Amino acid sequence: MHPTAYAVGLTMARKHKSVLPGFGLSLGFTLFYLSLAVLLPMAALALKAASVSLDDIGRTLGSERVQAALWLSLRTAFIAGVINVVFGLLVAWVLERYNFPGRRLLDAFVDLPFALPTAVAGIALTALYSPNGWLGSIAGIAGIKVVYTELGIIVALTFIGLPFVVRTVQPVLQDLDAEIEEAAASLGATPYQTFRYIILPHVTPALITGFTLAFARALGEYGSVVFISGNLPGKTEIAPLAIMTKLEQYDYNGAVVIAALLLVVSLIILFIINGLQAWGRKRKLA
Amino acid sequence: MAGIVTKQAKAGARRARGPRTPAQIGLVLIATVFLVVFLLLPLVVVFSEALSKGLGLYFAAITEPEAMNAIKLTLIAAGIAVPLNTLFGLGASWALAKFEFKGKSFLLSLIDLPFSVSPVVAGLIFVLLYGTQGFLGEWLADNRIRVIFAVPGIVLATMFITFPFVARELIPLMQQQGNDEELAARSLGASGWQIFRRVTLPNIKWGVLYGVILCNARAMGEFGAVSVVSGHIRGKTNTLPLHVEILYNEYQFAAAFACASLLALLALITLALKSFIEWRGHSGS
Amino acid sequence: MAIEIKNLTKRFGDFTALSGLNLNIADGELVALLGPSGSGKTTLLRIIGGLEQAEEGEVIVDGANAGTVDIRDRRVGFVFQHYALFRHMTVFDNIAFGLRVRPRNERPGKDEISKRVHDLLKLVQLERLAPRYPGQLSGGQRQRVALARALAIEPKVLLLDEPFGALDAQVRRDLRRWLRRLHDEIKLTSVFVTHDQEEALEVADRVVVMNHGKIEQVGTPVDVYHRPATPFVYAFLGDTNVFHGRLEDGSPVLVGGEPPSEKQETARMYVRPHLMDIEHDRASVESVPAKVMHINAAGPTVKVELETPLGEAIMVELTQDRFLELKLERGTEVFATPRQQQLFKKDDYVI
Numbered sequence: 029m030h031p032t033a034y035a036v037g038l039t040m041a042r043k044h045k046s047v048l049p050g051f052g053l054s055l056g057f058t059l060f061y062l063s064l065a066v067l068l069p070m071a072a073l074a075l076k077a078a079s080v081s082l083d084d085i086g087r088t089l090g091s092e093r094v095q096a097a098l099w100l101s102l103r104t105a106f107i108a109g110v111i112n113v114v115f116g117l118l119v120a121w122v123l124e125r126y127n128f129p130g131r132r133l134l135d136a137f138v139d140l141p142f143a144l145p146t147a148v149a150g151i152a153l154t155a156l157y158s159p160n161g162w163l164g165s166i167a168g169i170a171g172i173k174v175v176y177t178e179l180g181i182i183v184a185l186t187f188i189g190l191p192f193v194v195r196t197v198q199p200v201l202q203d204l205d206a207e208i209e210e211a212a213a214s215l216g217a218t219p220y221q222t223f224r225y226i227i228l229p230h231v232t233p234a235l236i237t238g239f240t241l242a243f244a245r246a247l248g249e250y251g252s253v254v255f256i257s258g259n260l261p262g263k264t265e266i267a268p269l270a271i272m273t274k275l276e277q278y279d280y281n282g283a284v285v286i287a288a289l290l291l292v293v294s295l296i297i298l299f300i301i302n303g304l305q306a307w308g309r310k311r312k313l314a
Numbered sequence: 315m316a317g318i319v320t321k322q323a324k325a326g327a328r329r330a331r332g333p334r335t336p337a338q339i340g341l342v343l344i345a346t347v348f349l350v351v352f353l354l355l356p357l358v359v360v361f362s363e364a365l366s367k368g369l370g371l372y373f374a375a376i377t378e379p380e381a382m383n384a385i386k387l388t389l390i391a392a393g394i395a396v397p398l399n400t401l402f403g404l405g406a407s408w409a410l411a412k413f414e415f416k417g418k419s420f421l422l423s424l425i426d427l428p429f430s431v432s433p434v435v436a437g438l439i440f441v442l443l444y445g446t447q448g449f450l451g452e453w454l455a456d457n458r459i460r461v462i463f464a465v466p467g468i469v470l471a472t473m474f475i476t477f478p479f480v481a482r483e484l485i486p487l488m489q490q491q492g493n494d495e496e497l498a499a500r501s502l503g504a505s506g507w508q509i510f511r512r513v514t515l516p517n518i519k520w521g522v523l524y525g526v527i528l529c530n531a532r533a534m535g536e537f538g539a540v541s542v543v544s545g546h547i548r549g550k551t552n553t554l555p556l557h558v559e560i561l562y563n564e565y566q567f568a569a570a571f572a573c574a575s576l577l578a579l580l581a582l583i584t585l586a587l588k589s590f591i592e593w594r595g596h597s598g599s
Numbered sequence: 600m601a602i603e604i605k606n607l608t609k610r611f612g613d614f615t616a617l618s619g620l621n622l623n624i625a626d627g628e629l630v631a632l633l634g635p636s637g638s639g640k641t642t643l644l645r646i647i648g649g650l651e652q653a654e655e656g657e658v659i660v661d662g663a664n665a666g667t668v669d670i671r672d673r674r675v676g677f678v679f680q681h682y683a684l685f686r687h688m689t690v691f692d693n694i695a696f697g698l699r700v701r702p703r704n705e706r707p708g709k710d711e712i713s714k715r716v717h718d719l720l721k722l723v724q725l726e727r728l729a730p731r732y733p734g735q736l737s738g739g740q741r742q743r744v745a746l747a748r749a750l751a752i753e754p755k756v757l758l759l760d761e762p763f764g765a766l767d768a769q770v771r772r773d774l775r776r777w778l779r780r781l782h783d784e785i786k787l788t789s790v791f792v793t794h795d796q797e798e799a800l801e802v803a804d805r806v807v808v809m810n811h812g813k814i815e816q817v818g819t820p821v822d823v824y825h826r827p828a829t830p831f832v833y834a835f836l837g838d839t840n841v842f843h844g845r846l847e848d849g850s851p852v853l854v855g856g857e858p859p860s861e862k863q864e865t866a867r868m869y870v871r872p873h874l875m876d877i878e879h880d881r882a883s884v885e886s887v888p889a890k891v892m893h894i895n896a897a898g899p900t901v902k903v904e905l906e907t908p909l910g911e912a913i914m915v916e917l918t919q920d921r922f923l924e925l926k927l928e929r930g931t932e933v934f935a936t937p938r939q940q941q942l943f944k945k946d947d948y949v950i
Binding site for chain 3: 205207208210211212213214215216217218221225226229230
Binding site: 061123134156162187219271294 | 332333337338341342344345346348349351352353354355356357359360363398402405406408409410412413415421423424425426427428430431432433434435436438439440441442443447448449470473474477493496497500505506509510528531534535536537538541542555556558559562567570571574577578580581582584585586588589
């Protein structure tokens with residue numbers, strides 16, 4: 029559609045919107061329920077965080093154990109995100125582009141990490157990768173230990189994050205007309221050149237969005253990690269677990285400091301995602 | 315006799331696709347092996363471990379009183395959180411998809427907020443609000459109301475974690491469908507409730523179901539947030555995922571996996587329903 | 600380069616898209632593949648371009664069997680229906696793409712690429728749009744960028760899939776003439792697909808009319824319009840009145856108003872609306888009694904819709920002068936007479 033025609037359509041739609049009833053009621057209910065279920069508890073965290081003394085902040089963040097936990101969470105979430113970008117793109121590509129027996133079943137199973145309770149995923153992965161587990165015994169032959177190591181955390185976070193990348197990239201690949209690839213081929217591009225210069229630039233915003241979503245989820249992930257990580261303080265203790273530990277020690281201020289830090293990082297990520305999506309939309313229009 | 319011969323149209327043949335070159339077949343194989351090893355094997359392990367000590371122990375593990383209590387509590391939490399969040403999703407999507415107003419995108423971000431909060435942090439905020447040292451702790455204690463380490467806390471945490479699911483599904487769907495049908499119904503004299511009931515709802519029913527299924531899966535499976543607020547009181551404040559954890563930590567692996575297999579089954583049903591709804595959506599209704 | 604198509608057959612599952620096709624396209628010719636959707640014209644174009652493989656038969660370009668050559672090495676300029684421009688690249692980068700992806704030893708230098716792209720931009724009259732992105736261009740401009748991009752690889756043949764399909768009527772007409780002039784200038788063997796007979800007749804040197812995966816007729820625009828080989832070609836190239844009649848001693852007999860029974864019918868007469876006349880009295884045995892149902896006088900000609908006593912419609916196009924002379928009104932009882940007709944024996948149209 030012509031851009032101006034589109035703009036005209038929008039303003040007309042806006043004018044018409046007030047004709048529909050129920051705005052006050054639905055918005056009122058939305059705000060009420062949102063306040064009660066989300067904003068009030070979140071405000072409690074904000075209030076508590078504001079009342080924490082600088083001493084407490086210094087004591088908590090200065091602790092080597094907490095620092096190690098935070099770095100571990102950031103590092104493993106990042107590595108898992110990168111792994112997911114590579115395999116997520118591959119999986120999305122294969123599911124979108126080729127027809128083969130079992131494709132639909134595999135496509136449905138991509139969402140398993142969304143649907144499977146994290147605790148179940150946690151104990152299943154632990155059993156699978158433990159030294160006498162199906163995969164752990166194979167890794168053991170190669171001298172690789174997975175369970176109770178950083179590698180185990182990465183495995184769990186990769187499991188949790190995969191659908192984020194696949195499901196963000198898939199619609200973008202769908203959107204990429206087969207004609208575009210045919211055009212590149214007819215102009216003499218090799219399959220690698222088509223991937224490198226045509227497909228990759230096209231899916232990059234989606235890949236970054238998917239990475240960020242997976243990273244944000246991995247940063248706060250708890251259930252699937254605690255079983256496989258072994259929770260060795262300073263070694264395999266992740267940040268959410270550090271919060272848990274502080275709580276069990278009734279160190280509420282310490283817990284709040286770590287929680288607030290995690291939340292701030294998550295919110296920054298959220299802003300990045302929104303920015304990225306706006307960028308992607310702009311590119312789509314351009 | 316005479317007649318105007320008009321042009322005829324026939325649908326073109328669909329382009330067949332399939333992996334053809336060795337490189338393409340290689341890609342398909344790598345992706346398939348990756349998905350099977352990485353996603354499918356953990357699921358298989360759950361059932362294999364659950365049945366490793368025989369069917370007798372399996373059924374004993376899932377029917378013992380503590381397991382039954384955990385199942386009951388899980389159903390209660392989901393039974394309260396899912397309908398409330400569905401109601402919220404319907405209201406929020408009507409307000410946000412059908413009307414334009416200032417601060418709309420900010421409101422959308424607020425609705426998304428629980429998605430970016432770590433489950434452990436989600437549990438923590440309820441402890442801060444309703445716990446004995448929390449802002450409302452004293453008042454609750456005076457009135458002998460227990461929230462934290464009790465069922466209400468579990469329900470509240472579950473509600474928080476699953477808050478955006480239905481709304482997030484419905485808002486884009488309703489935005490995409492536009493207002494034309496609702497306006498047409500309005501011009502024909504329908505009341506607001508009639509428009510919603512007879513025009514909007516039939517159009518979004520699959521979307522609602524989709525959101526409800528995802529919301530329910532998360533509500534029944536939530537672990538981190540519930541773990542913080544529950545206090546792990548056996549037979550009282552344990553949901554099924556927490557029960558799994560306790561059994562596992564007590565080295566009762568077969569029993570832990572037996573209970574986990576119920577949750578895995580829930581995941582499979584969720585995936586099947588989800589695929590069915592997506593297939594319905596594609597075949598067009 | 601000349602294109603030779605021999606006995607080409609293509610199936611999609613049970614659906615036969617092309618069956619036993621033969622066609623020769625001379626060097627420097629501009630050929631239109633014309634037909635309704637599903638007639639196989641796009642499939643034929645895609646096979647010539649190497650985007651699709653045929654089950655049987657061969658495509659010979661410049662004396663060599665093209666079927667054995669990978670699409671990358673075919674040097675075929677393909678302009679896609681929706682242009683398939685790379686939207687994250689500027690117009691310049693789109694056109695330069697085919698040169699930049701060449702193997703290192705064949706790749707032109709940076710300056711050479713820049714010069715070639717600018718020459719092409721000049722050719723398609725878009726010099727000033729080099730730094731723009733496809734999203735910032737109009738449909739007609741995109742179409743020309745797609746064309747320049749296809750020409751950049753110095754193709755042996757140029758293939759265009761519905762080149763004007765996605766454009767507004769006015770832009771379409773302009774671009775049509777422009778393409779014809781461009782072709783006269785560069786003399787590149789070109790094949791384009793269209794479902795619009797006007798487009799095919801106006802632009803092409805020769806028109807290939809296709810239906811159900813077969814070629815109905817190949818000929819110059821004048822040939823196919825004035826001497827259609829089959830009822831399908833006749834009907835596809837314009838509005839048509841069909842009269843059912845029978846043959847007696849090789850000449851058609853059409854009893855006005857009286858339909859022959861299925862058995863008696865041995866021939867059909869096809870008459871274009873502008874080749875019909877209206878009279879107040881019966882002019883010949885072929886005249887059909889009818890009543891005026893609708894008149895549309897707005898336009899260069901007057902379109903009159905008649906209805907026979909049996910309730911069938913006849914379309915007639917009259918000049919404004921003739922219309923005024925006849926003093927027609929709604930409800931007037933008249934006779935419709937074919938002035939010039941195309942006769943098809945039963946064998947021609949019975950499949």
